[in-house]
Amino acid sequence: MSDQNLYERYHRQIILPEFGEVGQQKLLKAKVLVIGAGGLGCPALQYLTAAGVGTIAIIDDDVVALNNLHRQVLYSVNDIGLSKAKRAAHILQQLNPEIKIIAYNQRLATQNALTLIDDFDIIIDGTDNFSTRYMINDACVLLNKPLVYGAISQFEGQVSVFNPQPLKGRNEAVNYRDLFPDPPRDGEVLNCAEAGVLGVLPGIIGTMMANETIKLITGIGEPLIDQLFTYNALNNQVYILNLSARKDTRSLIPKDKKEFLKIDYEWLCAAPVQQNEIDSDIFNRMMVKGNIDVIDVRELHEMPTVNEFNHIRIPLAQLGDNTSLIKSDTVIAFCQSGKRSLQAAKILSGIFGDSKKIYSLRGGIVEWKKQKQTV
């Protein structure tokens, strides 16, 4: 593209005195890695592509699903079942053919994280689970990479800039572990599938992440360094909290690349162990046999209600204290999506050992009800 065309494409931001041609050149030279092409990744990618970030890479191993479309606005119904990374790259390249867009249709893991992240100037965390979030944070600290963080739950969002390049007069920049030192265990928080999310919320938060990224690259304004921005979409309340480094944070982060590779982030965040999962079909057959205690480990107010089969209700947090309610030798835990029930199965296995057979219903009650409809 000629300089004239380049000038025209970015004209409206180049004429901003703070931004100028210098700002545009900085963007064109920048390399940004967007991890997760979902609710947060889509809007962040769109604005970074439009703004003219010179190299953008997208890593995501997921495929587009119909229930993504209410918030993952890059995709259409024709993309269902296709790789998010590849589809996003294709769609974005049409928006701006002058920049380089790379698609990695794979999952970020300890084995590829350091090599990949090291190639970029700024990392954007648009993932949807704690294990990847902690892994990204630790990798960024190890490699000295600024991390633009965003996360959402239901109607609320958080944005921050972690671990930026050392600023003058500042010793140590805050990272995610200064805010939350250890990952929560499953059940201590809800994920999107279980908690739900208003579609427009990741649009707002992801767009803010693009804005923070552009500010970091061009050096304009005041990025959310050492601050956590929180937004509530229902009442428009905004809180900006000031963060400071914790003394013990460094001890939680792997010392070097070798140590990083040894960390099992999935385990750290109590991600699923699949061996004791059963599907809806096996669940139904086991129910026919009887002599089973079925436990709903969801919070008492959670929908949908279950009246198709007998069960007891013990929310996950109270499970450990209420094991006396469990009488049968076979126990099946269920929740909304099958995540918390796996954690419940883990807890119960720890308590009962081999004295009881303990299972978790895969896909949760949502999947079970869906299967029932199709039968």
Add this chain to the structure above:
Amino acid sequence: MSVKIILFGKLADLAGGTVSVDNVADTDSLIESLNKRYPELATTKYVIAVDKQVITENTVLNKKSMVALLPPFSGG
């Protein structure tokens, strides 16, 4: 002395958006009092902010103190 607490995310579902607690001198006694009122809070992860500063140690409160409890979010 009554201290106002703003709750975020799942914590707001537990107790409503804003609660106040009487007769607490510092954040440790505040959390102790909240845990009694909302037992689920004891098993939930969150950070505490006083006057918009995230704290890591017990902090003295006064009647103007604004306390916020924030859980981590993982959604994307």
